[in-house]
Amino acid sequence: METPWVYVEDVAKHEGSEVTLKGWLYARRSSGKLHFLQIRDGTGTLQAVLFKGDVPEPLFAAADKLPQEASVIVRGTVRKDARSAFGYELSVKDLAVVQAAEGFPIGPKEHGVGFLMEHRHLWLRSARQHAILRIRHSIVKALRDYFDARGFTLLDAPILTPAACEGTSTLFSVPYFGETAYLTQSGQLYGEAGAMAFGKVYVFGPTFRAEKSKTRRHLTEFWMIEPEVAYLDLAGDMDLAEDMLVEVVGSVLAKHRAEIAGALERPVEPLERVKKPFPRITYSEAVARICAAGHPMEWGADIGGDEETVLANQFDRPVVVHRFPASMKAFYFKKDPEDPRLALGIDVLAPEGYGEIVGGGQREEDLAKLEAAIDAQGLPREAFGWYLDLRRWGSVPHAGFGLGVERTVAWICGLHHVRETIPFARTIERLSP
């Protein structure tokens, strides 16, 4: 085969000329003297048509027996054709089978979630999963572009850590040369060290929680992007989160509108409404709204999943909740100078019941107050030695937040469960594939 190798996404540029495609057989239909082969190559899917008179008889007969997901190299002429769902077709002159695997487990009909997750390594080949993971890629790229364009430095935090960052969550422990190490639950404390060195940083990496959460919003291993900025206050933190989300959603819509509306069947209108400004309400206002909506809850209690949805449904875009009871938040949050019962935290709740996608706030910069908060929560001060150093030399007000990548992907893609937003999900019941 001497014709140029092209990818499906580029075939329009080669209309009328002969090309070679290298890919896999996605589906096959036949109508006697015509075989229709749907060829996918990772960039798209194209219908290849074999007409009995155009190719040698043994090849024509063999093409009718090709199993799903056989890897193939096809040569033919690109033709515009409205009868094809893809707009273009390939009139095949030659076809070579690289490998003809038998009995691909995932057929065109429906499968259960358990079966599909068990075959996740093969499920990735389907059109819907393909759309989701490409959008995930675009979301991650948009996030990085956002921070890179604003002078942030990427600061990779360690994954193996000596102790709990916040002293709250259950962590995975691993043997570490006679000691116990823990898989990180957040890179934030390291991000704070970075902010004091570089001014503006973001930590981006996997994080781990060993809690036995079994819900559509939880994974045991998930990715967070965590900006941290020196001299930033709470209002600036809210501005940053808001601006970032508007930019990311806009960027994804610009690139993936067709996939969102098509393969994912997700309405785009709610995404188009993600514009500045986002409503900002205090925790106290949130509690009042939730109670008024017929879901009684006490001030000081956590806003649960149902309550989050009730609240988020009152707005047409993400809503920022700020100033939480200090008892609900980790030790490092700065107290509200106007009401010490409150911590200067923020949560951003995604619309449509997707819940909390951003959590963060302003940090306590005063050494004595921070030590007192550590003591008050019964945490060992010596575990935070290096962190306290940050308050000893040139401490400044600073703030940041963490964005959960998987929840953000689930929201933008309109998915029911976060397990489809990551190539290989880790949940309480699943460690493989």
Next chain:
RNA sequence: UCCCCGGUAGCUCAGCCGGCAGAGCAGGUGGCUGUUAACCACCGUGUCGCAGGUUCGAGUCCUGCCCGGGGAGCCA
């Protein structure tokens, strides 16, 4: 950790008041020059999650266990 639902053919499921294990799809054979989850004809398919128990007889009823799914709490 707690609550709810489920496990029957390769897949998705039905199986009533306990009485021969059954559909669709996938797979195989043949047909069809425009298929879009193609269609038409024919063909095969079982440790009914596991272990006990009740019964003349258990996929079905009872007990325990295993596995999966959904939710709560906690969190992103």
